Every structure is written in structure tokens, then in C-alpha cells.
Amino acid sequence: MYYHTPNTSKFVLFIRRIRALIIALFIVFSIGAFALIKPELISSDTFFWLSESKQFEKTTQREYATTYIGRLSVKTAAFGEATKFQLQSLQAELENQPDVEQVESLFAAHMVYNDQTSEESAIVKALPIGQLTAPKMMAFVKSFPEPYTQFVNDNFTEFHFIIHSQSPIHFDQMTIPFEYHYSEPIVEAELGHYLWYVGVIVLVIMLMSRILFRNYIAALGAIIVTLLTLIWTFSIMYLLTGSKQIHIAMSLMVVSISIGHYLYFYYRWHVSQFKSDPNRALEKSINRNLHPAVWTLPVLILSLGSLLFADSKIVTMLSLSLMVSSAVAYIINIVFLPALLSYFSVSYPRIGFARICYWFANREIHYSPKVLKGFMGLTVIILLTIVIRLTMAPDGFFDKHVAQNTITLKVPFEEIDLDTLHKIEIFERELRTHNDGIEQVDSIVTILKRLDMANKPQTSFDEQRLLQALFFLELYDLQQAYIDKNALNISITLHNTDQSAVIRWLEGYKGMTIYFTDIESLSESSKMDKTLLLALSSLSALLMIGLIMGIIFRSAKIGFVGFVANAVPIIWFTLFMMIFDFELSIEALIAMTISVGLTSDTIIHFGYKYFRSRYFGRTQKHALEIMFFYSGVPAITSAIVLMTVFALLTLTQLQSLQLIGAYGAILMFISLMSDLFILPVLLLVVDNKSIGQTQRH
Amino acid sequence: MVLIALWCFISIEAAGKDLSTKKMVTLLQPIEHHAMQYGEGDIKVYVFIDPKCPHSRDFMSMLFESPKMRTIYRYYIFFYELKRFNSHALIGTIYTAPSPLQSMLEVMVGKKVIDTLPGVEPRIEEKIHDIERVAEQIGVSKRPYLIIAKEWD
Numbered sequence: 001m002y003y004h005t006p007n008t009s010k011f012v013l014f015i016r017r018i019r020a021l022i023i024a025l026f027i028v029f030s031i032g033a034f035a036l037i038k039p040e041l042i043s044s045d046t047f048f049w050l051s052e053s054k055q056f057e058k059t060t061q062r063e064y065a066t067t068y069i070g071r072l073s074v075k076t077a078a079f080g081e082a083t084k085f086q087l088q089s090l091q092a093e094l095e096n097q098p099d100v101e102q103v104e105s106l107f108a109a110h111m112v113y114n115d116q117t118s119e120e121s122a123i124v125k126a127l128p129i130g131q132l133t134a135p136k137m138m139a140f141v142k143s144f145p146e147p148y149t150q151f152v153n154d155n156f157t158e159f160h161f162i163i164h165s166q167s168p169i170h171f172d173q174m175t176i177p178f179e180y181h182y183s184e185p186i187v188e189a190e191l192g193h194y195l196w197y198v199g200v201i202v203l204v205i206m207l208m209s210r211i212l213f214r215n216y217i218a219a220l221g222a223i224i225v226t227l228l229t230l231i232w233t234f235s236i237m238y239l240l241t242g243s244k245q246i247h248i249a250m251s252l253m254v255v256s257i258s259i260g261h262y263l264y265f266y267y268r269w270h271v272s273q274f275k276s277d278p279n280r281a282l283e284k285s286i287n288r289n290l291h292p293a294v295w296t297l298p299v300l301i302l303s304l305g306s307l308l309f310a311d312s313k314i315v316t317m318l319s320l321s322l323m324v325s326s327a328v329a330y331i332i333n334i335v336f337l338p339a340l341l342s343y344f345s346v347s348y349p350r351i352g353f354a355r356i357c358y359w360f361a362n363r364e365i366h367y368s369p370k371v372l373k374g375f376m377g378l379t380v381i382i383l384l385t386i387v388i389r390l391t392m393a394p395d396g397f398f399d400k401h402v403a404q405n406t407i408t409l410k411v412p413f414e415e416i417d418l419d420t421l422h423k424i425e426i427f428e429r430e431l432r433t434h435n436d437g438i439e440q441v442d443s444i445v446t447i448l449k450r451l452d453m454a455n456k457p458q459t460s461f462d463e464q465r466l467l468q469a470l471f472f473l474e475l476y477d478l479q480q481a482y483i484d485k486n487a488l489n490i491s492i493t494l495h496n497t498d499q500s501a502v503i504r505w506l507e508g509y510k511g512m513t514i515y516f517t518d519i520e521s522l523s524e525s526s527k528m529d530k531t532l533l534l535a536l537s538s539l540s541a542l543l544m545i546g547l548i549m550g551i552i553f554r555s556a557k558i559g560f561v562g563f564v565a566n567a568v569p570i571i572w573f574t575l576f577m578m579i580f581d582f583e584l585s586i587e588a589l590i591a592m593t594i595s596v597g598l599t600s601d602t603i604i605h606f607g608y609k610y611f612r613s614r615y616f617g618r619t620q621k622h623a624l625e626i627m628f629f630y631s632g633v634p635a636i637t638s639a640i641v642l643m644t645v646f647a648l649l650t651l652t653q654l655q656s657l658q659l660i661g662a663y664g665a666i667l668m669f670i671s672l673m674s675d676l677f678i679l680p681v682l683l684l685v686v687d688n689k690s691i692g693q694t695q696r697h
Numbered sequence: 698m699v700l701i702a703l704w705c706f707i708s709i710e711a712a713g714k715d716l717s718t719k720k721m722v723t724l725l726q727p728i729e730h731h732a733m734q735y736g737e738g739d740i741k742v743y744v745f746i747d748p749k750c751p752h753s754r755d756f757m758s759m760l761f762e763s764p765k766m767r768t769i770y771r772y773y774i775f776f777y778e779l780k781r782f783n784s785h786a787l788i789g790t791i792y793t794a795p796s797p798l799q800s801m802l803e804v805m806v807g808k809k810v811i812d813t814l815p816g817v818e819p820r821i822e823e824k825i826h827d828i829e830r831v832a833e834q835i836g837v838s839k840r841p842y843l844i845i846a847k848e849w850d
Binding site: 115116117118119120121122123458462463464467468470471474475 | 759763766781
């Protein structure tokens with residue numbers, strides 16, 4: 001129980017005696033594990049989403065190739081012959097890149113027209129637009145802009161190249177003689193991204209150490225403990241799952257847990273040297289944190305354990321990394337850290353910043369029950385709104401607004417006949433009717449209609465006109481983009497719309513069998529499949545945390561506090577996502593998981609300190625002061641450190657890290673506010689009505 | 698009676714301009730032996746051309762340069778004169794040649810200028826007439842004019 005102080009004297013003495021051996025063993029084992037396993041950091045979550053995508057399974061069963069689609073936009077000053085030549089060269093260079101299958105652009109498009117000397121003497125022609133002179137190109141596109149709006153703007157100053165490839169394209173080796181922007185759904189991390197990521201963490205830890213603790217010992221300890229936690233966590237995960245691939249954002253989750261745990265141990269050692277010698281401080285660091293730190297493990301394991309059996313690799317990997325890192329961090333902090341810290345002592349054990357704790361305690365002891373009730377009522381209303389929205393429109397959480405994007409589909413066929421074309425025409429019509437932002441639908445129908453109209457038909461569209469259009473399609477070699485051996489290709493260009501809504505509509509379309517082939521759509525469809533699972537997983541994790549905390553503190557009310565304190569940040573963050581129309585992505589999930597991990601740690605540490613002080617006869621105010629001083633400061637410090645790290649990550653070029661940085665910083669801020677203003681008040685409420693009085697006597 | 702006669706006339710006229718592929722192929726099959734066959738594909742393409750029409754020449758050049766198009770399709774090429782080109786004598790001369798296909802390719806693709814014969818043999822005239830008759834029935838309005846038969850035709 002929280003009022004027991006474990007006797008750790010012998011343990012600390014033992015650690016101090018063999019400290020060199022402990023440090024050496026930890027370092028040697030860690031280097032060995034890293035060298036043997038070589039965990040592979042990946043920055044794209046596509047691998048995870050695709051592995052559980054039903055649409056991906058359907059597409060691969062049919063043996064259709066999947067493609068990455070990127071969009072290169074270049075800006076030119078004025079369009080003349082020289083610019084045209086440069087853009088044509090760029091087209092050729094893009095087409096020659098490894099794994100590139102197709103590059104759609106104005107320079108790959110054809111001008112389909114009727115070449116005639118009289119009404120009686122004429123033939124359909126398809127001329128590559130690039131063969132026209134620059135002025136003629138502009139004149140032609142301005143006369144017939146519709147098929148080309150996705151490739152060039154009205155004044156011919158911005159050109160777009162839509163690149164279909166088997167793997168993401170790298171532009172490092174290419175020379176693009178224009179100002180350009182490349183947007184792609186999946187951005188792989190490069191060395192620079194990793195260096196920035198590591199650099200930011202190290203810098204913030206150093207600053208924290210210098211500003212708060214006025215030394216470098218805190219930074220040294222934090223960096224070594226975090227490194228060891230990372231290596232051990234990923235090694236254990238490899239042994240458990242056999243997977244070497246670790247999402248870069250998961251490493252961030254481990255860093256957060258590690259720093260969170262570390263600060264409780266280090267801080268206690270640091271401030272205890274105000275009255276005690278370093279050895280006694282070391283003992284206090286262990287015996288005051290041993291219980292709350294160990295309680296975080298069953299809380300996490302039991303609450304997130306059920307997620308290990310979820311039919312989703314992402315959910316499994318997230319929950320596993322949180323559990324494993326928490327256990328690893330615990331072992332490192334009670335074995336390795338004391339061995340390391342035993343070599344040091346601090347000259348300035350005072351923490352000036354800790355004065356803020358007395359301000360919090362003074363203010364919160366006089367909390368207003370009305371304000372608390374009002375806040376909780378508002379939170380319940382938000383929760384109900386979320387539940388209603390989740391029930392009525394579960395897919396709404398995956399809304400993904402895109403400025404410009406392409407979805408590619410394949411439609412199996414046996415023969416290109418009128419019936420097949422009719423089905424595709426109906427599909428296009430219904431797609432446009434039921435969805436906003438469909439800029440263009442490019443299919444075999446589009447090109448056949450253009451060839452047919454160029455033939456100046458005098459009869460209604462019939463089988464003969466179709467056969468003739470197909471003849472010209474082959475004559476001018478235009479079929480590659482539209483027909484595969486056993487499937488017709490359809491390309492849908494979206495403009496300023498919700499891509500996930502279009503994908504949902506396509507998934508439910510019954511008029512003909514369609515297969516998604518672009519990686520982004522396949523990945524998106526998989527995310528949507530997991531909506532209910534993720535929502536239920538989060539809810540069950542919160543309930544379990546509350547239940548286990550209730551068991552640990554032997555009070556249903558504290559269990560309720562545990563549930564509420566964990567749920568409040570998630571509920572308000574979900575409201576934030578709804579208001580700003582952010583989609584539920586792996587980045588948001590990781591941010592939520594980190595929040596659950598850190599908040600449950602904070603609740604346990606706060607609860608432990610508060611009720612322990614109350615048990616030993618402290619007044620509510622004094623108990624609050626002790627709680628804030630010993631647990632509040634490390635909680636605030638770790639939140640500020642992690643918020644700074646996460647906020648700085650938004651400056652990277654890597655989309656995945658940008659998102660997790662933004663979501664993480666926001667969620668951590670909300671969690672910190674909840675920990676500082678809601679959790680202590682809830683503990684006071686519970687104390688007034690039960691534990692406080694009963695346990696004291 | 699007048700209305701019925703008028704309806705029949707309209708129907709016949711319409712059929713002549715908007716025939717089904719099957720109907721056109723049925724009309725063309727009896728004169729297949731008059732055609733110059735080019736290509737080895739499974740799909741038959743009946744082509745009406747004028748040897749002096751620049752677009753017919755363009756079309757024949759594209760076929761000549763595309764082995765793929767000759768592998769997929771088999772062309773039945775008919776000369777059907779465009780009056781403004783005054784190509785009757787040239788048509789007669791090519792048809793009279795020992796290998797009309799070879800001669801046609803030399804003239805239309807190779808741009809070879811050949812001396813036309815002073816007169817056209819009656820059997821050739823008959824051939825030209827047969828082709829004209831079917832072309833009119835089908836409603837061939839321009840050159841080159843394609844009629845593509847499906848594989849099963």
C-alpha cells in the first residue's frame with residue numbers, strides 16, 4: 001500500500017558495491033543487442049496500414065500491381081520554346097527514374113483532332129501536344145482546356161506532373177531547373193530528419209538540465225537512460241513479435257515514457273540532497289518511487305494488454321511498445337540509474353521553480369465545487385457529442401481534406417464493348433453526383449469518346465463507332481494508360497474535397513467491381529476499417545486504468561478519478577480534432593497513447609504522494625504541497641520537455657514527425673492542464689468524502 | 698398507302714446510312730475478293746480509300762510503318778474514288794497491275810508516280826462498280842473510311 005515505505009538500504013548498498021559492473025553490463029548488453037538486432041526505423045505508417053487493409057488484400061489477390069502517386073508542381077516565369085524544351089526534358093527524366101511506371105502531364109498528353117482537307121477527305125489524328133510549338137500549345141490548351149486543367153494553370157506558369165511509381169520517388173539525384181514542390185502521400189525519413197530528431201531531444205534535455213537543475217548530470221542520466229530504454233524496448237519487441245521495423249514515431253513514444261519515468265527518480269535524488277547526503281538521497285529516490293513506479297506497470301499492462309489481441313498490427317505495436325518501454329524504464333531506473341548516480345553529487349539541490357507548487361496548493365485548496373461541476377458537466381456533454389458522432393457517422397473521424405489528389409482504380413473486364421463502357425459511364429455519373437470535388441475522371445471511356453468525336457460521327461454511338469475508336473487507340477499507341485492485360489484503369493482527380501468520403505463511396509459502389517491500386521487510398525481504406533476497434537480500444541483502456549487504480553488504492557472513487565483524469569485530456573483533444581477537422585491518424589493515436597501512458601503515471605504518483613501524506617497526518621493543504629513538490633515538479637518538467645521536443649518536431653520536413661509533434665504537443669498541454677488543475681481537485685473531492693477521514697484514524 | 702410507302706423509303710434510306718456492323722459486313726463479304734488484303738490479324742477491317750487522297754495515303758503509310766497494326770488486323774482495302782481527285786484511271790491502273798497491293802503501296806506510301814493506262818478493262822470497271830454499289834449502300838462518306846468487323850465476324 002501507499003503508506004508502506006520499502007526498506008531498500010541493502011538493495012542500494014548492493015548496487016553501490018557493484019556499480020561499475022552494473023554499468024558495464026548494461027552498456028555491453030545494449031551494444032550487443034543493438035548490433036545483433038539492428039532495429040530498422042521506418043517513417044511511413046503505410047506498411048502497417050497496408051498489412052491489415054482488406055482492399056489491399058483484395059487487390060493483391062487479383063494480382064494487380066499497386067502504385068505510389070506523387071505530384072510534382074513546377075513554376076516557370078514565361079512559357080516559350082526554351083521553357084517547353086526544359087519541361088519536356090524533365091518529363092523524359094522523370095519517366096527514366098527507377099520504378100516509375102507513368103508520368104501524366106501536358107507533355108505526355110495527346111491532341112486528338114480531325115485532320116481534314118475537306119468533308120470527304122479526313123482522318124483522326126493523335127499528336128503529342130509537346131510536338132506543337134509553344135504558342136500553338138497555349139492556343140490549343142486554351143481552346144480545349146478541360147482535359148488539361150490538372151496539368152497546367154490558365155496562364156501557363158505552373159505545370160503539374162503526376163508520377164505513378166512502384167516505390168516513392170527521390171529527387172536528390174535530379175536537377176529540376178525550376179522552383180518546384182513535390183507532394184506525395186508517403187514521405188520516407190532521411191538521415192537529416194533523424195539527426196534533427198535526435199538533436200532536438202538532446203538539446204531540450206541539456207537545456208532542461210542546465211536551467212532547472214543547474215548541472216549536466218541530469219542530462220547525462222536522461223540521455224543514457226533513454227538510449228538504453230530504446231535499445232532494450234525494441235530488442236524485446238523483436239523477440240516478441242519478430243519485427244525489426246519500428247515506426248519512427250514509436251521511438252518518440254519510448255523516449256517520452258523513458259523521460260517521464262526518469263525524472264521522478266532523478267528529481268527525488270536531486271532534491272533529497274538538500275537535507276541528506278548523496279547516498280541517503282539515492283535510497284530515497286528508490287524507496288519513494290519504487291511503489292508508484294511499479295504500479296504504473298500493471299496499470300498499463302492490464303489496461304492495454306487486451307489490445308495485444310486486437311486484429312490490428314498498429315494497435316498491437318503501439319500498446320506493446322508502451323508496455324515494454326514502461327517495464328524497461330522501470331528496471332533501468334532502479335538498477336542502472338542508482339549505479340550511475342552513485343558516482344555523483346549535486347552542488348545546488350534547490351529547485352527555485354518548485355515554489356510554484358505552493359501557489360498551486362494554495363489556490364486549489366479553495367477550489368469552487370460549482371466550477372468543477374460545470375467543467376465536468378461540459379466534459380460529459382463533449383463526450384456525448386463524440387459518442388453520438390461516432391455512432392451516427394463513424395467515418396467522420398477519418399475526414400481527410402485534400403487540395404489535389406489522385407485515386408487510381410482497376411476494373412476487370414473481358415471485352416471492351418458497349419455494355420462495359422456504359423457501366424463506366426454510369427459509374428462516373430454517379431461518382432460526380434454523390435461526391436463533391438471530382439475534378440476529372442479519366443478512363444477508357446474518356447479517350448474513346450475523344451477519338452470518336454474527332455472522327456466526326458454522323459450516326460448514334462454504336463458498336464462500329466466503338467470499334468473504330470478502339471482501332472485509333474491502338475494505331476496511336478494510347479492504350480497503355482487505360483488498359484492492362486486484364487483490367488481497365490480509372491484515374492480520379494480530386495480537388496479541394498474530403499478524400500476519405502470519396503473512398504468510402506467507392507468502397508460501397510455496387511455497379512461494377514472496382515479495385516483500388518494507389519497506396520494512399522488502400523492505406524486510407526484500412527484506417528477507416530479500424531474506426532470501431534480503435535474507439536473501443538481507447539475506451540476499454542481508460543476503463544481498465546480506472547479499475548486497476550481503484551484496486552491499488554482500494555477505493556472505487558479513486559478508480560473513478562483515474563478514469564476521469566485520463567479521459568479528460570482525450571475527450572478535449574478529440575473535441576479539438578473535431579473542431580479543426582483533423583483526421584484520426586497513427587500520429588494522433590500515438591499522441592493519445594503517450595498521453596494515456598504519461599497521465600496514468602502522473603495520477604499514480606500524485607495519488608501516492610497525496611494519500612501517503614494524508615496517512616501520515618498532514619493537512620490537505622500540506623499534502624497538496626508535498627504532492628506538487630515531489631510529483632508535480634517532475635510531471636511539469638517532463639511535460640514541458642516533451643512539449644518542447646514535440647513542438648520542435650513540427651519544424652521537420654517529415655510529415656509523420658510534423659503531425660505527431662503537433663498532436664503530441666497539444667495533447668500534452670491539455671494533459672498537463674488537467675494534471676495541474678483537475679486531478680488535484682478531484683483528489684481533494686475524493687479525500688473529503690472517504691479515504692482522508694477513514695484512513696487517518 | 699402513301700404513308701406506308703414513305704415509311705418504307707425512309708427506313709431504306711436510314712438503313713443505308715446507319716447500318717449495324719453485322720449488316721455492313723454482310724454487304725461487304727460478297728466483294729471481299731475484290732479487295733487488296735494487307736496484314737495477318739484476326740480482326741477484319743474494310744477500308745475505302747482513294748489513291749490520290751492525302752489522308753488515305755497518310756493512313757496507308759501508318760499501317761505500312763506499324764507491324765503491330767498489321768498483326769492485330771487484316772485489312773480489306775477497296776478503292777472508292779473521290780470525284781474531285783479524278784483518280785479513276787489510276788485506280789484502274791493499280792487494279793490491273795500484277796500485284797495491286799504492291800502497286801498501291803508504291804503509289805500511296807512510296808509516292809511513286811506511275812503512268813496510267815489509257816483505258817480501264819471492263820472486268821476492272823465491273824469490280825469498281827461493284828465496290829461503288831456496296832459503298833453507296835453502306836453510306837461511305839469520306840476517305841479513308843473504315844468498317845471494323847468483330848473477331849467473330
